Amino acid sequence: MHLLPRSLFGRLALILFSGLFLVQLTSTAIQFYDRGQRLFQASGLSSSERIAEIVRILNDASQSERQRLISILNVAPLRVSFTASEWPAENSPETNWPAEVFRQRLQEQLGSAFPLRVAVSDQPAISDNYNMHGGGHDMQHMKGTGMSLPDALVFYAQVKLSDGTWVSFENRISEEVFSDSSVLLLILATLIVTVLVVSLLAVRWVTKPLTMLTQAANKLGGDINQPPLSETGASEVQQAAKAFNSMQSRLRSFIEDRTRLLTAISHDLKTPITRMRLRAEMLDDQEQRDSFIKNLDEMQLIASETLDFLRADDSRESFQPIDVCALLEAIKEDVAELGQQIELDDCVEKSCRARPMALKRCITNLVENALKYANDVRVSTEEKNQSLIITVSDSGPGIPEENLETVFEPFYRLEGSRNRETGGTGLGLSIARNIALSHGGDLRLVNKPDGGLQAILILNR
Numbered sequence: 001m002h003l004l005p006r007s008l009f010g011r012l013a014l015i016l017f018s019g020l021f022l023v024q025l026t027s028t029a030i031q032f033y034d035r036g037q038r039l040f041q042a043s044g045l046s047s048s049e050r051i052a053e054i055v056r057i058l059n060d061a062s063q064s065e066r067q068r069l070i071s072i073l074n075v076a077p078l079r080v081s082f083t084a085s086e087w088p089a090e091n092s093p094e095t096n097w098p099a100e101v102f103r104q105r106l107q108e109q110l111g112s113a114f115p116l117r118v119a120v121s122d123q124p125a126i127s128d129n130y131n132m133h134g135g136g137h138d139m140q141h142m143k144g145t146g147m148s149l150p151d152a153l154v155f156y157a158q159v160k161l162s163d164g165t166w167v168s169f170e171n172r173i174s175e176e177v178f179s180d181s182s183v184l185l186l187i188l189a190t191l192i193v194t195v196l197v198v199s200l201l202a203v204r205w206v207t208k209p210l211t212m213l214t215q216a217a218n219k220l221g222g223d224i225n226q227p228p229l230s231e232t233g234a235s236e237v238q239q240a241a242k243a244f245n246s247m248q249s250r251l252r253s254f255i256e257d258r259t260r261l262l263t264a265i266s267h268d269l270k271t272p273i274t275r276m277r278l279r280a281e282m283l284d285d286q287e288q289r290d291s292f293i294k295n296l297d298e299m300q301l302i303a304s305e306t307l308d309f310l311r312a313d314d315s316r317e318s319f320q321p322i323d324v325c326a327l328l329e330a331i332k333e334d335v336a337e338l339g340q341q342i343e344l345d346d347c348v349e350k351s352c353r354a355r356p357m358a359l360k361r362c363i364t365n366l367v368e369n370a371l372k373y374a375n376d377v378r379v380s381t382e383e384k385n386q387s388l389i390i391t392v393s394d395s396g397p398g399i400p401e402e403n404l405e406t407v408f409e410p411f412y413r414l415e416g417s418r419n420r421e422t423g424g425t426g427l428g429l430s431i432a433r434n435i436a437l438s439h440g441g442d443l444r445l446v447n448k449p450d451g452g453l454q455a456i457l458i459l460n461r
Helices: 008-060 063-073 097-110 182-220 235-281 286-311 324-337 356-371 428-438
Strands: 078-083 116-121 152-160 166-174 320-323 351-354 377-384 387-394 442-447 453-460
Touching: 008 063, 008 078, 008 097, 008 152, 008 166, 008 182, 063 078, 097 116, 097 152, 182 235, 235 286, 320 324, 320 356, 324 356, 324 377, 324 387, 351 356, 356 377, 356 387, 356 428, 356 453, 428 442, 428 453
Parallel strands: none
Antiparallel strands: 078 166, 116 152, 152 166, 320 351, 377 387, 387 453, 442 453
């Protein structure tokens, strides 16, 4: 089913189009058939009425008057002539449904006093192959020859007058009467286009709330405090919007409660840590004193970085345009004050909407993480697909491929070269990714083919 459209709008539109196309196709076929039948019946009725009138006039006229009347009445499309006798049985036209209907109509007009023979053909006029005035009876051309495009619809009739004289009639109905369907086709085309346009607008109107719901769900991961959805529209849409808003409210409450709890714990830990440090300084045993102070420093670092991790989720800082090049220069100067160096490649002179302090903390964490494992750290920027990409590269040992995602988990530390001996608690990359996600972007790590690691920060401009 890979040929079906992926979107709900596309599938509903396809269903409506297919249904309407089949309905209109069937309706068109029925209308053309019914139109042909009605035109035939109207033509046959008109022909039978005129033939009946002429028969009555000729039947009441004398022989001398009949010839004069024939010359007057023999006007296209109805041709009238006298014949010596009726059609021979061996040359009579085939009987078909149209001929039977025509015979019944003509018989009703004439009554039972006048014997008659009739035929209806889609072949060229009888006068093309039949000499009406010469009395010939070559009717073989009236038998079906399989013509796909008939020139006309011809009604043939022979009526026997009261004195035994046979009168032949040939009424030729132009094929244009039946084939000119441009107006009907135009009406049907206009109808189907109008219905399709209205249907597409209706489908778009129905599916628009789902599109808005999808967009809101995508934004939820980056900003839990985004405005609630409008609870309007159909009842099902209102229920979905209410459920989404309720979920967002519960998530916001959960995150706020978790943040307040962890912030309080991390903050309150500082006081007992400080008291324990003072008591540790009073120990006489140098080795124990150094061990206690080292453990206390590690606890204080964990508490401090935990607060930084929680602040990364703080969205109270407003978004504003930021000069990324100036921000990177400021980070370079901060690193230089600590006696370390980073290289900045040519910077893309483009502004970016972000929370200034949060973005600076994100890039600083990436730079500090790279400086822990290598002295050669390079920061570059590029613009791609309406996104600003900041890459922090180092020449360190890199990270095993299976751990490239795991290192983003809070408090996760790799064994070996990337461990606590080099400093840190395993929150730096978690903080950086949280900030990237809160900006609607992403952060990923990639090992360089020639050794080292690349931290690629993607920001939507």
